[in-house]
Amino acid sequence: MPLVIAFHGYGGEGKDLAANTGFSELAEEKGFIIVYPDGIERRWDVASNPLFGVDDVSFVTALIDHLAEIRAIDRRRIYAAGVSNGGFLVQRLACEPNSQIAAFATVVATLPNQVRSQCHPGKPVSLLMINGTADRKVPWAGANLPYASMLSVPGTINFWLQHNQCPGQEVKQTPNQRVEISRFHNCAGGSEVELVTLKGAGHVWPRGGSGSTQLLNGSQEIWNFFQRHPLR
Secondary structure (H helix, E strand, O other), X not given: OOEEEEEOOOOOOHHHHHHHHOHHHHHHHHOOEEEOOOOHHHOOOOOOOOOOOOOHXXXXXXXXXXXXXXXXXXXXXXXEEEEOHHHHHHHHHHOOOOOOOOXXXXXXXXXXXXXXXXXXXXXXXXXXXXXXXXXXXXXXXXXXXXXXXXXXXXXXXXXHHHHOOOOOOEEEEEEEOOEEEEEEOOOHHHOOEEEEEEOOOOOOOOEOOOOOOOOOEXXXXXXXXXXXXXXX
């Protein structure tokens, strides 16, 4: 079965992400395994030099190997999704030169500046980002904040477009007035970059339905993206 590893935000736990995203119900419906690990002290360390003996990149590798021993995992369909601080870690995982992960998705997160300078993936990276234009914790325009220095949303997208040698062909969709989906196809190695813009939305995981924070079913959009990208 495909495997999705979902990383919670700062101060949270895996059970919070499970409760607030609808991902578990989707996994049951679509037939994939989803795992919600807990970060040490409710956070993920995205630094290249692990602090306090915490090496979350190595942890993810060990977790995948462990899950492959106890469950029937499709090694070509291992995926990573994360929200906020968990999304920073997913961006970090996308930078690994020998990643076992086929595709990546981040919600209300961008590429941390400390990761960008050391980001050297060994192959093209298929990555989806979901961001709100009114996010104060992870601002659209980027920021140097006490807890992180981060690229802007457009800057992060451009970083991955350049890495993937995307030809600049953009396909736009507008499911409703406040959601814009930009897909960049035909990138190197069959990779794809997608940006979901939530106009006027803040630091939220969209759940679908009606209301200002329910503009899109984020979990469904992520799974649709993952399905298009097995490990190549």
